[in-house]
Amino acid sequence: MARDFSTDPFWRVAAPLTVCDEQSPPKQADVVVIGGGFTGLSCARRLAQAGRSVVVLEAEEPGSGASARNGGMIGWGHRARFSSLAKKHGPAIAREILAEARRSYEFTTSLIQDEGIDCRFQVTGRYLGAASQKHYGELAREADLLREEVGLSIEVLTKADQAREIVTDSYFGGLLMPTHGALHPGLFHAGLLNAAQKAGAQVIGRTPVTGLRRDGDDTIVETPNGQVRAKEIAFAANGYAGQFSEALRAFERRLIPLPSFIIATEKLGSNRIKALMPGGRMYVDTRSVHSYFRADPDGERILWGGRASLNPITPTVAEPRLRGHMASIFPELRDVDVSHSWTGRIAYTRDTIPHIGKLDGVWFACGYCGSGVAMAPYLGWRMAEKILGTPEGATGFDTPAFNPVMPLYNGNPWFMRAIEAWHKFLDWRDGVRPAR
Ligand SMILES: Cc1cc2nc3c(=O)[nH]c(=O)nc-3n(C[C@H](O)[C@H](O)[C@H](O)COP(=O)(O)OP(=O)(O)OC[C@H]3O[C@@H](n4cnc5c(N)ncnc54)[C@H](O)[C@@H]3O)c2cc1C
Known part of the structure; x- marks a missing residue:
């Protein structure tokens, strides 16, 4: 580890958390939004623009949750594959769900532009590396479906073609999504907070x-x-629903909070990084315990994310595991120093798609399954439109029911060890080399 090793997100170097001065909520408001991440702030911004009095209540400081901790990869795609969505809901609903992913990307990139948020947004493209020959075949078939059904611009790269994007022996080819992008999530969150406040929303930490x-x-x-008396309540606590109180139990029962971990290397220099990742993309792979990685916005360090564990462990324990994952793809990085290691919570749903609607009198948008940089601001906005009662409130996620994860589940994912073992089995079955 580097001498200045920190367990704060690397993003805080350029975007320290904004400390809210005010801590007494007003006596009443039209809408109380619970949670000051992308979902809550985007919802509050729209409601305030429509003239509603809106207060965002945040348990810590705004940005303490996943929104200012993530990998900053912005794109359109879902955890669920088109083929499995079509099997479950029929092709029409599957198409609508995928169309929402594209709309979320368009909405969030326009928001960045309209609000003039300087968050180092760039269209970099994303490369999805196939971790086995079997995965490569599945990806190529899925790419055909995505092109035909939703007109997604997507390129299938063989192992030989792949060298122009990434220099590793560990992937068997992959998919290139050229329209995906990258941003600095800390700066984006700070800009969105400013936009919500400028529109008139009160944000209380x-x-x-x-x-x-x-x-x-x-x-x-x-x-x-x-206390605050409110006409409407908007839930925007996502993977942190159970962390501060039992008041949000209905959502805890429907969301699986999973830890995700990221390390930032010491400065490696842009030439060394370009030699490993000549495509300059955002990179992800198909291992069950997958990795996601990129250069930082200055192109000097590598940020490496992944599931160091499916159970909460400290960033210090996670650090050597992630370094091991990184070395399994780029063996030459085995001994580099790490300056930052941090963790955050994502929220999975039973059907691996996001959900939006109203439950027990509370509006909600949540369950982005680790892909919320575009989707959370977008569904925060759609949730505001639902509260305002406009036609823009309708989404492709309105049909699939938001079911509890399983009977008696109360937000404590006790089954994670079994899932971890299952993932290892799947990777072994599919011929994936273990990450460590
Ligand atoms: C390590 C990591 C890497 C990721 N990488 C990517 C990526 O590269 N690309 C991508 O698309 N997505 C990524 N994600 C997912 C993405 O960050 C999230 O989907 C998104 O930020 C969710 O935003 P949110 O506003 O719904 O929730 P959050 O940002 O988590 O905010 C929820 C907030 O609610 C607050 N809260 C909870 N309970 C209460 C309460 N009772 N009262 C008041 N406040 C409360 C919490 O303190 C928290 O601040 C990643 C996530 C993590 C953790």
Whole structure:
């Protein structure tokens, strides 16, 4: 590890968290938004623009959650494959769900432009490396489907073609999505916070919502810093729903909070990075315990993310595991120093697609399954439109039901060890070389 090793996200070097001065919520508001990440801020911005009084209550500081901790890869794609969505819901709904992914990318990139947010956004393209010959065949078939069904611009690269994108023996070819991009999530979050506040939303930090109580047509929102009477409530706590109180139990039962981990290497120099990743893309792979990696916005370091564990472990424990994953793709990086190692929570759903709607009187948008940089601001906006009662509230996610993960599940994913073992088995079966 580097001498200045930190377990804060690398992004905070350029974008320290904004500390909210104000901590007393108002007595009443049209809408209380729970959570100050991309979903909550985007929802609040739209509601404030429409003239609603809106207060965002954030348990820590805005950006403490996944939104200012992620890999900054922005694209259109879902965890669920078109083929499995079509099998489950029929091709029409599957097409609509995929179309939402494209709309989310268009919405969020326009938002960045309209608000003039300087977050180092760039269209870099994304490369998805196939971790086995079997995965390569599956990817090539999925690419054909995506081109035919949703007109996605996508290129299939053989192992020989791949050398122009990434120099490794570990992938058997892959898919190139040239329209995907990269941004600095800390700067994007700070810009979105500023945009929501500029529109008139009040954002209050260190104020967890600890209770929700119906009172006639209103809801009384309880916090350690006082109560707020609100006409509408918007849930935007995603993978952190269970961390601060039991008030959000209905959502905890529907979301699986999974830790994801990232390390930043010491400065390696742009030439060394270009020699390994000549395509300059965002990179992900198909291993069950997958890796995602990229250069930092200055092109000097590598940021390497992945599932160092499916259970919460500290960033210090995760660091050598991620370095091992990195060395399995780029053996020459085995001994580089690491300056930052951090973790955050993503929220999975039972059917691996996001959900939006109203549950027990609370509006919600959540469950991005690790792909929320474009989707969370987008569904935050759609949730605001639902609250405003406009036609723009309709989405392709309105049909699939938002079911609990399983009976008696209360937000503690006790089954993760079994899933971890299952993933290892799948990789072994598919001929994937182990990451470590
Ligand atoms: C390490 C990591 C890497 C990722 N990489 C990518 C990537 O490269 N590309 C991509 O598309 N997606 C990525 N994601 C996913 C993406 O970051 C999330 O989908 C997205 O940020 C979710 O935004 P959100 O606003 O819904 O939730 P969050 O940003 O998690 O915000 C939820 C907030 O709610 C607050 N909260 C919780 N409970 C309460 C309460 N009771 N009262 C008040 N506030 C509360 C929390 O403190 C938190 O700040 C990654 C996630 C992680 C963790």
